[in-house]
Amino acid sequence: xxxxxxxxxxxxxxxxxxxxxxxxxxxxxxxxxxxxxxxxxxxxxxxxxxxxxxxxxxxxxxxxxxxxxxxxxxxxxxxxxxxxxxxxxxxxxxxxxxxxxxxxxxxxxxxxxxxxxxxxxxxxxxxxxxxxxxxxxxxxxxxxxxxxxxxxxxxxxxxxxxxxxxxxxxxxxxxxxxxxxxxxxxxxxxxxxxxxxxxxxxxxxxxxxxxxxxxxxxxxxxxxxxxxxxxxxxxxxxxxxxxxxxxxxxxxxxxxxxxxxxxxxxxxxxxxxxxxxxxxxxxxxxxxxxxxxxxxxxxxxxxxxxxxx
Ligand SMILES: [Zn+2]
Ligand SMILES: [Zn+2]
Numbered sequence: 001x002x003x004x005x006x007x008x009x010x011x012x013x014x015x016x017x018x019x020x021x022x023x024x025x026x027x028x029x030x031x032x033x034x035x036x037x038x039x040x041x042x043x044x045x046x047x048x049x050x051x052x053x054x055x056x057x058x059x060x061x062x063x064x065x066x067x068x069x070x071x072x073x074x075x076x077x078x079x080x081x082x083x084x085x086x087x088x089x090x091x092x093x094x095x096x097x098x099x100x101x102x103x104x105x106x107x108x109x110x111x112x113x114x115x116x117x118x119x120x121x122x123x124x125x126x127x128x129x130x131x132x133x134x135x136x137x138x139x140x141x142x143x144x145x146x147x148x149x150x151x152x153x154x155x156x157x158x159x160x161x162x163x164x165x166x167x168x169x170x171x172x173x174x175x176x177x178x179x180x181x182x183x184x185x186x187x188x189x190x191x192x193x194x195x196x197x198x199x200x201x202x203x204x205x206x207x208x209x210x211x212x213x214x215x216x217x218x219x220x221x222x223x224x225x226x227x228x229x230x231x232x233x234x235x236x237x238x239x240x241x242x243x244x245x246x247x248x249x250x251x252x253x254x255x256x257x258x259x260x261x262x263x264x265x266x267x268x269x270x271x272x273x274x275x276x277x278x279x280x281x282x283x284x285x286x287x288x289x290x291x292x293x294x295x296x297x298x299x300x301x302x303x304x305x306x307x308x309x
Contacts, residue, residue, distance in 0.1 A: 005239045009195030017247045026223040032150045039131030050100045059125040061101035067092040069102040081115040138164040141261040159184040179211040191254040248288045
């Protein structure tokens, strides 16, 4: 039942992904808190500026159609915005909760580095009540509406939210950002390949160790990551077809997100990069199908061997 993976490059690829998973888990608690604090701050600002005495909770405003608060001034607050500001759209709808959602539109747009939050990433009915729904609007590409909590987010999403939101960007120091970017890029490299050399695996672990050695607040020290990395380096981790299937599925998900991001960029060599990812994607799909069949066969054989009583 427990078929250990012995193919070295494949084993290294899985171990590399394991390492990335560990650092993502160690960073996640910080991100959760950071996003929650930012959300609470937004709610406080909305309530104060729109003189809302009660709880701010509105499930009726679509930020793509809401009348912005600044529309009252007759002048647009976001001249750098590439897309059309809601204040220039006809038939926008004022928020029934004393323009609170119009104020949220202004605050969230102002804090976006391009003044362009991606509203379609959120379920707008929950925009006033859930941190995750607000933060997803700072991810660089579309396709995150179904992601319903921070536990489902990957490193790339963390990095993009922290760099696209100008306030969050300022709360992190340059070294945090630089290292977060390095690990994010390593993740991307792993996802864009189907195996890894021993040197590559070592490089990924060493990049994570640099982040751990540095006195950063973004890593949860209670998470025994150094121990887990050591186990991976010493090759003392069980890596079977189950882990292989698990990580192929994760890689396929990450590839779909990477492609969406490149499609939104549509400049430079993004077309070439998309084609490369598509090649890896079809290889991984084939492997997933093949390995799932092997796995089922093994299950059946194990079942046949099993003699109850
Ligand atoms: Zn405007
Ligand atoms: Zn509203």
